[in-house]
Amino acid sequence: xxxxxxxxxxxxxTSVAWVVALAIFFPILWTVLTSFKTEGAAVAIPPxxxxxxxxxxxxxxxxxRTDYLRHFTNSVVISVGSSLLGLFIAIPAAWSLAFSPTRxxxxxxxxxxxxxxxxxxxxxVPIYLLFKSAGLLxxxxxxxxxxxxSNLPIMVWMLFTYFKEIPRxxxxxxRMDGATPGRELLYILAPMALPGIASTLLLNVxxxxxxxxxxxxxxxxxxxxxxxxxxxxxxxxxxxxxxLSAASTLAIAPIVVLGWLSQKQLxxxxxxxxxx
Amino acid sequence: xxxxxxxxxxxxxxxTVCAAQAGAVTLTIATVNNGDMxxxxxxxxxxxxxxxxxxxxxxxxxxxLLRQRVTIDVATQGxxxxxxxxxxxxxxxxxxxDWLVPLEDLxxxxxxxxxxxxxxxxxxxxxxxxxxxxxxxxxxxxxxxDLFERAGLAMPESPTWKFIRKAxxxxxxxxxxxxxxxxxGKAGWGxxxxxxxxxxxxWGARWFDMQWRPxxxxxxxxxxxxxxxxxxxxYGPPGAxxxxxxxxxxxxxxxxCGMWIDASVAAAFVSDPRQSTVSDDVGFALFPxxxxxxxxxxxxxxxxxxxxxxxxxxxxxxxxVAWATGKSYMQLVAAESGWADVPxxxxxxxYSSAEYRQAAPFAxxxxxxxxxxxxxxxxxxxxxxxxxxxxxxxxYQGIGTVVGQQISAAVAGQISTRQALANAQxxxxxxxxxxxxxx
Numbered sequence: 001x002x003x004x005x006x007x008x009x010x011x012x013x014t015s016v017a018w019v020v021a022l023a024i025f026f027p028i029l030w031t032v033l034t035s036f037k038t039e040g041a042a043v044a045i046p047p048x049x050x051x052x053x054x055x056x057x058x059x060x061x062x063x064x065r066t067d068y069l070r071h072f073t074n075s076v077v078i079s080v081g082s083s084l085l086g087l088f089i090a091i092p093a094a095w096s097l098a099f100s101p102t103r104x105x106x107x108x109x110x111x112x113x114x115x116x117x118x119x120x121x122x123x124x125v126p127i128y129l130l131f132k133s134a135g136l137l138x139x140x141x142x143x144x145x146x147x148x149x150s151n152l153p154i155m156v157w158m159l160f161t162y163f164k165e166i167p168r169x170x171x172x173x174x175r176m177d178g179a180t181p182g183r184e185l186l187y188i189l190a191p192m193a194l195p196g197i198a199s200t201l202l203l204n205v206x207x208x209x210x211x212x213x214x215x216x217x218x219x220x221x222x223x224x225x226x227x228x229x230x231x232x233x234x235x236x237x238x239x240x241x242x243x244l245s246a247a248s249t250l251a252i253a254p255i256v257v258l259g260w261l262s263q264k265q266l267x268x269x270x271x272x273x274x275x276x
Numbered sequence: 277x278x279x280x281x282x283x284x285x286x287x288x289x290x291x292t293v294c295a296a297q298a299g300a301v302t303l304t305i306a307t308v309n310n311g312d313m314x315x316x317x318x319x320x321x322x323x324x325x326x327x328x329x330x331x332x333x334x335x336x337x338x339x340x341l342l343r344q345r346v347t348i349d350v351a352t353q354g355x356x357x358x359x360x361x362x363x364x365x366x367x368x369x370x371x372x373x374d375w376l377v378p379l380e381d382l383x384x385x386x387x388x389x390x391x392x393x394x395x396x397x398x399x400x401x402x403x404x405x406x407x408x409x410x411x412x413x414x415x416x417x418x419x420x421x422d423l424f425e426r427a428g429l430a431m432p433e434s435p436t437w438k439f440i441r442k443a444x445x446x447x448x449x450x451x452x453x454x455x456x457x458x459x460x461g462k463a464g465w466g467x468x469x470x471x472x473x474x475x476x477x478x479w480g481a482r483w484f485d486m487q488w489r490p491x492x493x494x495x496x497x498x499x500x501x502x503x504x505x506x507x508x509x510x511y512g513p514p515g516a517x518x519x520x521x522x523x524x525x526x527x528x529x530x531x532x533c534g535m536w537i538d539a540s541v542a543a544a545f546v547s548d549p550r551q552s553t554v555s556d557d558v559g560f561a562l563f564p565x566x567x568x569x570x571x572x573x574x575x576x577x578x579x580x581x582x583x584x585x586x587x588x589x590x591x592x593x594x595x596x597v598a599w600a601t602g603k604s605y606m607q608l609v610a611a612e613s614g615w616a617d618v619p620x621x622x623x624x625x626x627y628s629s630a631e632y633r634q635a636a637p638f639a640x641x642x643x644x645x646x647x648x649x650x651x652x653x654x655x656x657x658x659x660x661x662x663x664x665x666x667x668x669x670x671x672y673q674g675i676g677t678v679v680g681q682q683i684s685a686a687v688a689g690q691i692s693t694r695q696a697l698a699n700a701q702x703x704x705x706x707x708x709x710x711x712x713x714x715x
Contacts, residue, residue, distance in 0.1 A: 039551065040529075043525075043530075125348065128352055129352055137356055216337070220306075220333075220357065221333035221335050228335075228337070231337050232336035232338075234309060234338035235338065235339070236339050236520065236522065237310055237522070238522070240309065
């Protein structure tokens with residue numbers, strides 16, 4: 001009796017999980033399907049699900065009209081570059097916050113997080129003027145810096161959470177054996193927190209890949225990322241939904257594949273220390 | 277050949293390449309994504325063939341993104357762009373700030389005297405032309421001739437709002453998914469407010485009095501907005517408060533709308549059998565008036581090229597602007613893709629072309645609508661602003677969008693029309709005070 005009830009419960013939970021997963025995935029599926037429709041079929045009423053004339057014309061047009069590879073390269077350089085640079089700063093910061101806490105540690109952490117609560121548009125003009133003076137407008141270096149700064153609070157917070165789980169005794173033992181702070185970080189802490197560091201890196205690559213505010217506002221013709229690539233196919237007057245969907249599919253495909261390949265590490269890192 | 281000769285030859289080669297590179301100019305052009313602009317990008321090879329020392333780089337963005345992006349750059353003298361695509365909303369504001377280069381010497385092919393007077397006027401400041409129009413539009417009434425015939429109705433060339441209401445009532449057939457009228461309801465200064473502002477002007481209302489006091493609770497606004505909300509609620513499609521140009525275009529092309537009143541650029545889309553299921557049954561008339569008042573609201577929009585004063589390549593930019601907006605470009609498009617694809621609404625010579633009139637049966641009514649638009653006197657009452665489907669002052673983008681949200685909420689039935697306009701009046705007064713138009 002109890003077993004039957006248990007099975008029913010499992011079935012219910014599984015069904016709900018599938019429904020939620022499909023609901024989350026449906027917009028992506030619909031975008032991919034629309035990318036294979038003609039513009040007419042893309043806005044047909046009632047909507048056409050699978051039975052339409054499939055075409056790859058939109059991909060051909062998107063490919064011919066814009067330089068996908070340039071946008072892709074910019075996205076890779078900006079997202080990976082900003083995440084690596086961020087790690088370089090966030091690891092020592094999180095290490096000092098986790099292992100040398102003071103009475104202001106909590107305040108510092110909250111202050112860092114509070115910078116994420118400021119709407120980016122509020123500092124757009126000052127940042128634009130600074131970039132203009134420094135010659136950083138429409139450069140990859142400028143975008144790497146600004147995206148690193150905007151994601152840094154999240155990186156510090158994530159790494160702080162992972163580091164807090166590592167017993168201090170191990171680090172103290174290393175110090176007793178004469179390890180300098182640099183060696184302690186590199187040879188003791190980093191290997192132990194590798195899953196956390198990897199998931200922080202992956203998550204920030206994804207965040208930087210999807211970032212659209214700065215990548216659209218601080219670029220022109222040279223360093224536009226894939227967000228600028230998508231934006232070039234959106235139009236308020238005229239039907240471009242099928243081409244826009246093709247462009248979106250091309251833009252999200254690399255990051256979806258990356259997420260798929262690294263999902264084990266990502267989940268492991270995100271749940272690190274969550275269950276005690 | 278001796279080693280010395282080889283080195284000399286190598287140096288000469290490098291010097292030649294460097295000299296060619298030094299002479300080359302790269303123009304960065306910011307533009308919007310629409311059919312005419314994309315076609316122009318494809319044909320731009322012709323320009324670079326004529327100007328081998330000029331290279332073109334394109335930045336294509338969605339309209340609102342483009343506006344945000346280029347406004348920051350132009351206002352801060354960023355110099356990222358050499359040519360920027362803007363509408364006649366921005367031109368007078370930017371020209372007054374000295375952010376733009378006057379376009380007085382674009383050459384013979386540009387022929388300023390060939391521009392339609394309404395367009396020339398809307399892109400000028402103190403008599404100087406600051407923007408070269410690429411294509412322009414007014415607003416039209418598009419309707420289904422088959423449904424009108426079946427309902428025993430005949431659309432006048434210059435309909436009144438009263439007639440539109442009667443026709444919408446007669447045509448609406450909810451059981452078969454046919455709605456009498458489709459109008460913009462999605463909030464935004466360039467979305468529902470483009471229509472509502474034009475409607476209010478045609479109703480005799482005005483945005484501001486001569487002291488810049490908002491007039492959104494005046495009798496004219498109350499009557500116009502009540503009419504619009506009632507019309508959409510009774511005879512519009514479901515979810516009308518979220519429909520913009522593209523949603524209504526899709527509905528009309530699918531045969532769901534008896535009438536659609538919107539930008540004249542839609543005439544080509546609904547008449548195109550490759551896109552529209554009702555292309556053989558579409559008729560056109562002017563934007564409605566109130567009847568006693570011969571005012572069609574004065575909708576006028578011109579996508580145009582400007583050269584920011586911070587550009588370092590002004591002469592090369594002028595060559596490009598003159599090419600893209602000149603008379604020869606029309607001939608080039610006609611030869612490459614047909615007369616129907618020539619960017620409309622800017623030149624008198626286009627409308628006197630028999631080939632164009634044959635290819636675009638709606639050409640006459642579009643010309644009539646553009647010529648009727650008087651953006652200097654959009655309302656029957658005196659106004660301190662230029663506009664029609666917008667008000668050409670800097671705070672309008674914000675005011676228009678927030679007022680649009682209130683009116684969209686009224687269409688959705690969340691608040692009453694009276695409440696929407698009271699909120700709109702409060703917001704407009706607050707923003708005009710902040711912008712120092714009011715004390």
